[in-house]
Amino acid sequence: MQRLLTIAGTALLALTIQASAEGDPAKGEKVFKKCAACHAVGENAKNKVGPQLNGVVDRSWGAVEGYKYSKALIELSDGQVWDVENLDIYLTKPKDLIKKGKMAFAGLRKEQDRADVIAYLTQFNEDGTTK
Secondary structure: OHHHHHHHHHHHHHHHOOOOOOOOHHHHHHHHOOOOOOOOOOOOOOOOOOOOOOOOOOOEOOOOOOOOOOHHHHHHOOOOEOOHHHHHHHHHOHHHHOOOOOOOOOOOOOHHHHHHHHHHHHOEOOOOOEO
8 A cells, every 4th residue: 555655646746746947967966966975976886875876867766786775665666767757756855755765865955956966867878988
């Protein structure tokens, strides 16, 4: 039941997200510094407290080799993808998407900051090279 409620809530939030302004990757790189204590991107990125984020945009949930995801994320991951809508919801307030997930970060309040970070992350291929 909890899983169904979470998925329904996620779908509702995705429907209510206003079309966000296009993100600026250069600004997103600066905002990403808030994330860099726990996450890495680029050719030499390794898992830290959180998984490396190379190729995260449109990647399946729980797909990074060698990273131990929370039980909550694994239980909800069937068919889920880190598309722009899910990333926006998660970056707004991670616990709204995965209530018992590991992510301790409170979120990015500003819509433009989220759009910029997503634009920055979109540049990275799965191997860490840039597109």
